[in-house]
Structures are given as structure tokens and as C-alpha cells.
Amino acid sequence: MTRTHEKVRYSPKSMPHQYTRETAAEGVEAALKLLEGRWKLVILFHLFGGRVLRFSDLERAVSGVSQKMLIQQLRQLENDGIVRRIVHHQVPPKVEYCLTDWGQALCPALDALLTWASQR
Amino acid sequence: MTRTHEKVRYSPKSMPHQYTRETAAEGVEAALKLLEGRWKLVILFHLFGGRVLRFSDLERAVSGVSQKMLIQQLRQLENDGIVRRIVHHQVPPKVEYCLTDWGQALCPALDALLTWASQR
DNA sequence: CAGGATCCGCCAAGATACTG
DNA sequence: CAGTATCTTGGCGGATCCTG
Numbered sequence: 450m451t452r453t454h455e456k457v458r459y460s461p462k463s464m465p466h467q468y469t470r471e472t473a474a475e476g477v478e479a480a481l482k483l484l485e486g487r488w489k490l491v492i493l494f495h496l497f498g499g500r501v502l503r504f505s506d507l508e509r510a511v512s513g514v515s516q517k518m519l520i521q522q523l524r525q526l527e528n529d530g531i532v533r534r535i536v537h538h539q540v541p542p543k544v545e546y547c548l549t550d551w552g553q554a555l556c557p558a559l560d561a562l563l564t565w566a567s568q569r
Numbered sequence: 570m571t572r573t574h575e576k577v578r579y580s581p582k583s584m585p586h587q588y589t590r591e592t593a594a595e596g597v598e599a600a601l602k603l604l605e606g607r608w609k610l611v612i613l614f615h616l617f618g619g620r621v622l623r624f625s626d627l628e629r630a631v632s633g634v635s636q637k638m639l640i641q642q643l644r645q646l647e648n649d650g651i652v653r654r655i656v657h658h659q660v661p662p663k664v665e666y667c668l669t670d671w672g673q674a675l676c677p678a679l680d681a682l683l684t685w686a687s688q689r
Numbered sequence: 690c691a692g693g694a695t696c697c698g699c700c701a702a703g704a705t706a707c708t709g
Numbered sequence: 710c711a712g713t714a715t716c717t718t719g720g721c722g723g724a725t726c727c728t729g
Contacts, residue, residue: 477683494597521702562597
């Protein structure tokens with residue numbers, strides 16, 4: 450990657466559009482912070498496509514996760530507006546989880562990441 | 570960037586193409602694992618666009634980072650094939666860092682994430 | 690200049706037990 | 710069934726000092 454000694458030029462594709470280097474870094478960092486966490490992505494993938502799962506379903510689907518971690522990650526995803534929590538007031542309790550519209554909108558981004566990962 | 574009020578449809582497009590739910594989760598998880606780390610994204614953003622920076626440049630650019638953390642993150646990025654390390658054998662030492670092609674290929678993915686983040 | 694080597698505090702995460 | 714409540718621990722990240 451030889452460099453011209455002139456000013457560094459950013460072809461449109463080399464930097465996300467209309468963001469400065471700094472705000473973009475902050476933006477992506479903030480976005481990724483929402484997705485950070487050992488189990489969040491696994492959870493999300495199980496909820497993609499409009500799936501609605503109960504707590505116990507997720508507990509089984511996300512193998513290896515502890516109750517504490519599962520609920521913690523779900524709470525964070527919920528507070529961040531990515532996951533919706535639906536409580537059915539009945540005995541025994543029934544709580545379902547699904548993605549919000551914004552959560553579903555993550556798909557293209559994850560797809561891009563997947564594409565990148567497979568380019569290796 | 571505000572979306573029109575069109576209804577969000579979850580068709581086949583809501584799942585990344587030709588991946589099973591599980592392999593996709595693994596793939597993205599693996600990909601994100603490479604980007605995990607307090608400083609990696611900031612580093613990457615400073616290297617995007619074909620920029621070539623010295624260690625000391627990065628030290629200044631990534632404000633707040635300690636030497637230990639900077640070198641640690643750089644090493645990981647290097648081992649993961651995202652960043653290239655160029656050593657100039659001279660005194661005083663001079664080491665430069667830039668992105669590999671694969672590293673540059675991350676841009677669309679981060680762009681998608683940015684788009685998602687701004688849709689909120 | 691570009692790291693390596695150490696020591697340490699802190700907290701995310703695991704295990705376990707209990708409950709509305 | 711769907712969570713809380715504690716206790717414990719590994720390792721991440723910071724600070725500091727040292728070196729080819």
C-alpha cells in the first residue's frame with residue numbers, strides 16, 4: 450500500500466459516508482457496545498426472522514449460558530431497544546422475547562460482517 | 570436517514586444468505602471477537618483509507634491509550650490479519666502500521682453498523 | 690523510538706442457592 | 710417458569726519501570 454506523499458485521499462468506499470473519522474469511530478463504537486457481551490449475538494440470531502421465544506426456549510437454544518447471564522444480556526438488549534419483552538400474566542409465568550423493528554434492522558449489518566468474515 | 574413508514578417485512582432477507590442460524594451466529598461471533606477490545610476500532614478508524622501510521626502517531630491519535638494496551642491491540646490485530654506491521658531496521662527504530670486488504674474490507678460492515686445505529 | 694516486564698485493582702462472568 | 714441474591718474468581722486494563 451504505497452502512499453502518495455500528498456494528502457491522504459479517501460475514496461468514497463474507504464470511509465463511511467458523511468461521517469468524520471472521529472464521529473464515525475464513536476458511532477460504531479457505541480453500536481458495537483450494544484452488541485458486546487458473550488451471548489448477545491447468539492441470542493439475536495435465535496430471534497432473527499421475527500421469531501418469538503420463551504425464556505426457557507432461549508435457555509435451551511443458547512447452550513452453555515447461565516440463567517444470570519441470559520437474563521442480564523436480555524435486559525440490556527431490552528433497555529437498548531433491540532429486544533422486546535412480552536409478559537403474559539398467568540401461572541405459571543410466561544415471558545416471551547422477540548426483536549424490535551430496530552433489532553431486526555441489524556440484519557444487513559451482521560450480514561456485512563459475515564461477508565467480511567468469510568472473505569478471509 | 571429516517572426511514573419511510575413502510576412496514577418492515579421479514580422474509581428470507583431477514584437472515585443472512587445461505588447460512589444456517591448456528592453457523593451464522595458462530596461466524597459473526599468470531600468476526601466480532603476479532604474487533605473486541607477497548608481500542609481496536611479507534612485504531613482501525615485511524616488506519617482506514619490506506620493510512621500508514623507510526624507507533625508514536627497512533628499513540629497520539631488514540632488518546633488515552635497506554636503503551637501496553639496499544640501494542641497489545643496492535644499485536645492481536647496483526648495476528649488476526651487485519652493490520653500489517655512494517656519494521657524499518659534503522660536507529661532509532663521505526664515501525665509503521667497499516668491495514669491489510671482484508672482489514673480495509675471491513676469498511677462496508679462498519680458502515681452498515683453505522684447506518685443501523687443512526688436509524689434509532 | 691518502540692516496545693518488554695511486573696505489579697495491582699477492579700469488575701464481568703461463573704457457580705450455586707433461593708423465590709414469587 | 711422465570712427470574713433474584715450472594716459469593717467467588719479470572720483476566721482485562723492501568724501504572725510504572727526497564728531495554729535493544
